[in-house]
Amino acid sequence: MDGVDEASPYSSTWTGGSVHQVVAFDTISGAAGERFVFIGWSDGDTLSNRQILVSSDTNLVANYIRQVAAGIFNDENYGSPAPVVGTYWLSADDTLFASAGSPDDENRKYCTGFIGAGTIADGTTDTLSIAPSGAGAIFWQWNELLPLYISSPYGHPAPAGTVWCAPGEIVEASVESTIYTGSDSRHICVGWNGTGGISPADGNSNYASITITDTASLSWQWLDQYLLTVSAIGCGDAIPSTLGDGWYFADSTADISAGGEVVSSDATHYFFDIWTSCPSGAPFGDENSPATSITMDNPYSTLANYERGARLVVKKSPYHSQGWIFIDGGTYTDVGSLFVWRRTGDTVQAAVSTIDTISDGDSAYIFTGWNVGGTDTISLPITSDIGAVANYLPAYRSIITKIPAETLGVLSIDDSAYTHQSRYDDYWLSGSSHNISVSVDDYISSDRRWKFVGWGDGFSSPSRSITITSPESLSAMYLKQFAIAVAKNPAEDYGSITIDGNVFYGDSALFWAFEDSTVNIAVSGHDVAWYCSLYTFINWADGPADSQRVVMADTSHSFTANYAGDTVLLSINLSSNAWNIPDTMWLDQTATMSSGDEIVITNNSTLPVQFGLMLSDGGGFSWGYLSGADKFVLRAQFDDSAVPPAFSPSRDFVRGTLLWASENIFGTGGENVPAGDTENLWLQFVSPTSLSADGDYTLKLTLWARIRLP
Structure with a gap:
């Protein structure tokens, strides 16, 4: 105070109006690494050296702030520390940001951290913020940098060449994605490969964020690409849809296609023909297919060639x-x-x-x-x-049906047989003719069947022909029949069996009767064998004793007629066995037996008989109804008259086959000659109209006889 150092606080009495020189120390040292810095007076004055005029009681206070020391040391002199090496005083509100300026590319060094002193602890970073909690210091620490070698055959990699990195340092690297070498060729970055202390060791883009832990290298990877264009020619103004344009990696396969068929504005159709290329010789998978592939060993312009269809x-x-x-x-x-x-x-x-x-x-x-x-x-x-x-x-529809609709038998249409069907339905050309037939008997089983009875339009034959002029529908009508079987016991075939007026000769008969019809059945009462046997009807096996019966054909029937056998005598006697015509005959002359020439036949049998005649030897001539060249006529009659009868040319001529006498054949007397009775045989002969040779001729006439019963 007034040039004298005084202890603080200071107190004195001054004379009013006096002037005094007051000085406060700018800095006052405190403990080690500590100081106090003047910041101003309590009355607002900021000058540490001032004068005051005493006019009243005065109270002045010198205000100070506390500061602590922060030391920055870089003993190896690497990098570019900021702030530079030195001591820095920090007040309570101050913060000091310190950086080692790492890495030091020139010296291939990087900061590994710092050693702390005082209130500052050790650290592993190359930067820190220092707050004034107390005096302290840092000493920057350094180590060698690691080289990262970056290479690329194309483009401008960033960074490029050798990059010095601190261990653990993250490096951001990149290069262009595409490098064009022409309008149709380019290089594409497909990633990178790393070696040494680099992580990750590879990537697939043109950007890399890598961490370096040791000496390392990064090589950018590239592939070539070629441009493919696809277009079409030869198809008028049609625009085919083509696929495949674009960039392809060298030697890769590109799928290309063009429409197989296109249509121009005038509705003309064009069809794909072949692929061609510029330059020529492109390796197509199939140059003839509209959808194919091409190996991209060069840039190509491909053409889908079309031709008119x-x-x-x-x-x-x-x-x-x-x-x-x-x-x-x-x-x-x-x-x-x-x-x-x-x-x-x-x-x-x-x-x-x-x-x-x-x-x-x-x-x-x-x-x-x-x-x-x-x-x-x-x-x-x-x-x-x-x-x-x-x-x-x-053509017209033609339907052929069986009524009822049964599938047995056959439908035949134009020589084609259709079995197991009751209906034929087809279309036939107008004016065409067709042959149609149906089976007559369609067997349901061995004892029942369907019987064809005619067509629905009245035509009766099972076979017919029709000409098509309009739609046709024909129905073959059938009715059901049942088998009526009759047999004789014992089995002998000398008599007859009659069923509904149909006479059967034999030991049995089978008759088909329509369903629900009434059937009359009869068997002969006496059946005579050729010489000496007789069978007499006794009864039916099912009881009735009358040889005639009536049945209803509501199902099939089988009847047995029982007979008893017996022996009879068959014997005849002839008054003569020859007729000698005494006179020479002329051609086409008629000779008739005279009275006394007739042959008398006596029936010595035990039963009535029936006579029959047959020419067994014509003597070299042929027989006939009328005479002719080497052909004669022989007529015969049986009767009781003593004079020659009137011969019938049609009923009385003798044949070369056996013919039995009846009421109209060979007169009236030969059909039923009682036992012990006689009949006369009269003959008439008509000579041929011409002869191959004159001479004597002998004809042989055989007389047959059989038992005749009612």
Whole structure:
């Protein structure tokens, strides 16, 4: 105070109006590393050296702030520390930011951290913030940098060359993604490969964020790419849809395609033909396929080459839309004509429906053939526009049925047999003729069947022919029949069996009767064998004793007629066995037996007999109803008259086969001659109209006799 150092606080009495010189120390040392710095007076004055005029009591206070020392030391002199090496005083509100200025590329060093002193602890960073909690110091520490070698055959990598890195340092590296070497060639960065102390060791982009832990290298990786263009020619103003344009890695495979068929504005169709390229010689997978591949060993411009197709028209004649048209695997219904485009050189398969029915179902068109030849599916080579006409003829529906609808037997249509069906339904050409037949007997089993009885339109024969002029429906009518079987016991075939007026000769008979009809059955009462046997009806095996019976054909029946056998005598006597015509006969002359010439036949049998005659030897001539060249006529009659009868040319002439006498044959007396009775045999002979040779001739006439019973 006034030039004298005084202890603080200081107090004195001054005379009013006096002036005094007051000085405060700018800095006052405190403890080690501590000081106090003047900041101003309590009255607001900031000068540490001041004068005061005493006018009243004065109280002045010198204000100070506390500061502590922060030392920055860099003994190895690497890097560029900030702040520079020195001591820095910090007040309570101050913060000192310190950096080692690492790395030191020139000296290949990097800061590994610092050693702390006082209130500052050790650290491993190359920066820190110092707050004034107390005096302290840092000593920057250094170590060697690690080299990172970065290389790239293309582009401008950043960084490039050798980069010095601190261990654990993260390096951000990059390079251009694409380097063009022309309009159709370029290099593409596909990543990087690392060696040494680098993590990660590789990547697949043009950017790398890597951590360096030791000497390392980073090599940018590149692949070549070529440009592929795809276009088309030869297709008019049509614009085919093409795929495959773009960039491709060298020697990779590119898939390309173009529309197989395109249509120009005038509706002309063009078809893909072949791929070509510029430069030529591109390695296509299949140059003839619209969808193929190409190996990209160069840049290529590819061309899909097209050629005009040919128009195929398929139509039906006469035009109708019923049925279908088939072209190359596609079936189109309800069309009468259709056209498609095909490439020239192709072969097209075409077919049409064979029967096209009209809406009412009773009429149709039947396919008869193509104008280009063929009656089935045709193969058409496509060389230019072509028309294929399917020719049809009108037809009508024809239905042949069995009534009732039974599937037994056969339906025959135009020599084709259809079994196991009761109905035939087809379309036949107008004006065509067809042969139809049905089986007469359709067996349900061995004892029942369906019997054809006629057609629904009245035609009776099972076989018929029809000509088609309109729809036709024919019904073959059948009725059920049951088998009526009759047998004789014992089995002998000398008499007869009569069923519904039908006479059967034999030991059994089978008759088919219509269902629910009444059937009359009879067997002969006496059956005579040739010489000496007789069978007499006794009864039916099921009881009735009358040889005649009536049954209802509501099912099949089998009846047995029981007979008893006996022995009879058959014996006749002739008054003469010859007729000698005494006179020489002229040609075509008639000779008749005279009274006394007749042959008297006596029946010595025990039963009535029936006579029969047969020429067994014509003597070299032939016999006949009328005489002729080397042909004679012999007539005969049996009667009781003593004079020659009047002969009938038609009923009395003798044949070369056995003929039995009846009431109209050989007179009236030879059919039933009682036992012990006699009959006269009268003969008449008519000589031939001409002879091969004159002479004497002998004819042999055989007389037959059999027992005759009622």
